[in-house]
Structure formats: structure tokens, C-alpha cells
Amino acid sequence: MRQRIGWYVHHHGRGHLTRLLAIAPHLDADIECFSSLEAPADxxxxxxxxxxxxxxxxDGGDPRLGDPTVGGMLHWAPLGHRGHRDRLALVAGSLAATPVDxxxxxxxAEVTVLVRLLGVPTVAVTQPGRRDDRPHRLAFDAATTIVAPWAEDLLEPEHLRAHRRKVVYTGGISRFDGRPPSSQHDGSVLxxxxxxxxxxxxxEIDLAARATGRRWRVLGGDSWTPDPWDALARAEIVVAWAGQNSVADLAAAQARAIVIPQTRPFGEQEETAGILRREGLATxxxxxxxxxxxxxxxxSTRSLHPDWSRWGIRGAAVRAANAISETAVRR
Structure with missing residues (x-):
């Protein structure tokens, strides 16, 4: 019988959605997606x-005033917030009406615990950064499998060592895995x-472009494009933040990159950037x-010769899909 998989996609940024779109084609299953994001065209x-x-x-008041952390036990569960109640009810109602494997x-953390309370094997995707707080520990304890989308030899966080038997380090997951990197660059900066x-x-971007005397192209934010591969492959230098999808895409393109970590919860991008600096993969x-x-x-970035194979992107989406499918089989 064909597997049925549920999938919760967090609405912050585009990285969680991009990861779904990279992994889903490798899953021979019907997938029920839940998110506050609009459904993507692809x-x-x-x-x-x-x-x-x-x-x-x-709507109805500031949710930050409704004890959203439950005294530090959870990340976000505001009292009396209709949207919070209705979103969890939709997930629970769907699983009751149409079970998944x-x-x-x-x-x-909250959806992980909810789904496990409903008796469903749960695959928690984690990210770098310090995640040893109570809500993360609760989620990792509740999860059946934990997917860490980076190479284990580059980072094995202390808080995951206690769960070593259920952690799958897939390597960086890029939607561009398998596309050939370009050998011809046009001298531009992306x-x-x-x-x-x-x-x-x-x-600041305009001043940087003038200072370097190069043609800059900006993609992301208001200039979002669903497929930046051509620009990524052609650029001589890529400037990027330190998000998991961005770094995996840099690895796919074998880019010479300048990485500037942005402020994110739990120091995610700072830790990722630290690895890149330590391993000489980017400026x-x-x-x-x-x-x-x-x-x-x-x-200094032009003189880099990064060994991006260490990021482990080759086959990473397939490894993630296999971990999900095997979790469903173990049910």
C-alpha cells in the first residue's frame, strides 16, 4: 500500500518550504502538507x-501577552489565541479523519508533540544553533526520527548526542543537487x-557595488525568484546569508562565496558560518x-578553492526521503 506522509512547513522565510520541494520528489508517497504559507505554484x-x-x-489582542511559552516549557502556545487553536485543530482533525504513516x-516543537500525542511516528527536522532549551529537548524526546540536514563530521551538536540512535545526518539539502556547476563565470557578483x-x-548594497567596481545582481527579499540557478552558476562571487538552504545551494554551485550570518533564533546562522570559516569553505x-x-x-574570496563536497549535498534529499519512508515503515 502506498505510504501517506504528513508534513508541517513553518512559515518563516522560504527555507522550510524549499526543503519540502527538494525532498518530496524522492518520496513515493501521498503527502499532506500543512502551513500558513500559500501553496507554491510548483x-x-x-x-x-x-x-x-x-x-x-x-486579532483579539497581542499573543505575546498570553503566556506563549507556558513558563518556558514551549516556544509558542499563546492563551486564548484563535489562530493557534484552529491551526492545531486542523492538523489533529485531518490526522483523525485520514491517518498518515x-x-x-x-x-x-508544539506540532512535534501534538502529532506524537496522536500516536503518529514523527520526523523532526532540526537546524544548527544552540537548541538545548526545554521545548527543543521535549521535541527531540518525542520525535521518532531526527533529520539533521548537514554533514555529521562537520557538526555534531551536544544536544543531539543523547539522541544519536535516531539522528540521520543527511548532508546539506539543495534543490540543485545534480545540476552541473558552470565552468564559465561572467565576473559578476550575486x-x-x-x-x-x-x-x-x-x-549598503549600492556602496558595496561601487567599491568593488563590479556588476552586482540581487536576488531574494523583494527580488525573490523561484530558481536562481543560472545567476548562481554564472557569478564569480556569491554573497549570501548563512541559512541552510543558501549554503547547500552554494555547495551545489561550488561557489566562491562571502557569507554574512544574519540574526536568527538560537544562533543558527552564526554556528553555520563558524563551520564555513573553520573549514575554509567561504569568506x-x-x-x-x-x-x-x-x-x-x-x-581574498577570489583566491578560495573550497572543497564543497564536504557539505555532503550529493544525494542528501534522497537520504532524507529514505529516513522519512523508513520511519513510516517502522510504524
Whole structure:
């Protein structure tokens, strides 16, 4: 019988959705997706989308005033918030009406616990950063399988060692795995910004372009494109944040990159950037360089010869799909 998989997609940025779209084609299963994001135009045919209400709007009052952490036990469960109640009810109602063999949570401690309470094998996707707080520990304890989308030899966080037997390190998951990197670069600089937010301004980008004397192209944020591969492959230098999908895409393109970590919960991007710096895979700047600093940063990056194979992207989406399918089989 064909497997049925549930999948929760967090609405912050585009990274969680991008990860679904990278893994789903490798799953021989019917997938029921749940998210506050709108369904993407390129959703695979074997996926169905349930749109969830937001749990952080101010309809009825500020949810931050409703003890959302339950005294530190959870990350977000505001008292009296209709959107929060309705989104969890939609997930629970769907699982009661149409059971699934396993449920992927990317990411939410609360959804992980809810699904496990309903007796469903749960695959929790984790991210770098310090995640040893009570809600994360609860989610990792509840999960049947934990998917860590990076190479184990580069990072094995202390908080995952206690769960070593159920952690699957897949390597970095890129939607571009298998596409040939370009051997011809056009001398341009690509700023590959994500959709999760940044403090870098248009003026700072303009000053950087002038200081380097190169043609810059900006993708991300208001200039979002669903497939930046051509620009990524052609650019001589790529400037990017340190999100998991961005770094995996840099690895797929074998890019010479300048990585600037952005502020994210639990220090996710700072830890990822630290690995890149330690392994010599990219030039890492803790903050956006000044106009005076950009020429030197650019020149040092041009001399890099990064061994991006260490990021483990080859076959990573398949390994993630196998971990999900095997969790469903063990049920």
C-alpha cells in the first residue's frame, strides 16, 4: 500500500518550504502538507496543501501577552489565541479523519508533540544553533526520527548526542543537487538573499557595488525568484546569508562565496558560518563590510578553492526521503 506522509512547513522565510520541494520528489508517497504559507505554484502532484491560520497575528489582542511559552516549557502556545487553536485543530482533525504513516515537522516543537500525542511516528527536522532549551529537548524526546540536514563530521551538536540512535545526518539539502556547476563565470557578483529578513539596506548594497567596481545582481527579499540557478552558476562571487538552504545551494554551485550570518533564533546562522570559516569553505564576515573593506574581502574570496563536497549535498534529499519512508515503515 502506498505510504501517506504528513508534513508541517513553518512559515518563516522560504527555507522550510524549499526543503519540502527538494525532498518530496524522492518520496513515493501521498503527502499532506500543512502551513500558513500559500501553496507554491510548483507543488508536486502527489502533495496536497492545507492552509493554516496564523498563530502570531494580533486579532483579539497581542499573543505575546498570553503566556506563549507556558513558563518556558514551549516556544509558542499563546492563551486564548484563535489562530493557534484552529491551526492545531486542523492538523489533529485531518490526522483523525485520514491517518498518515509518519509526519514530518519542519519545524515546531508544539506540532512535534501534538502529532506524537496522536500516536503518529514523527520526523523532526532540526537546524544548527544552540537548541538545548526545554521545548527543543521535549521535541527531540518525542520525535521518532531526527533529520539533521548537514554533514555529521562537520557538526555534531551536544544536544543531539543523547539522541544519536535516531539522528540521520543527511548532508546539506539543495534543490540543485545534480545540476552541473558552470565552468564559465561572467565576473559578476550575486547577492543571494533569503526571505527570512536582513538588516542590510539597499544603500549598503549600492556602496558595496561601487567599491568593488563590479556588476552586482540581487536576488531574494523583494527580488525573490523561484530558481536562481543560472545567476548562481554564472557569478564569480556569491554573497549570501548563512541559512541552510543558501549554503547547500552554494555547495551545489561550488561557489566562491562571502557569507554574512544574519540574526536568527538560537544562533543558527552564526554556528553555520563558524563551520564555513573553520573549514575554509567561504569568506565569513560577521557583519556587512564597509565600502573600504569590500575590495579586500572580494580579492581574498577570489583566491578560495573550497572543497564543497564536504557539505555532503550529493544525494542528501534522497537520504532524507529514505529516513522519512523508513520511519513510516517502522510504524
Amino acid at each position: 507543488l508536486p502532484a502527489h502533495c496536497r496543501w492545507t492552509h493554516l491560520p496564523r498563530d502570531d497575528d494580533h 509518519a509526519f514530518v515537522v519542519d519545524v515546531s 547577492l543571494l538573499g533569503g526571505a527570512g529578513g536582513t538588516t542590510v539596506t539597499d544603500r 565569513v564576515s560577521d557583519a556587512w563590510p564597509t565600502a573600504e573593506e569590500w575590495p579586500e574581502v572580494m580579492e
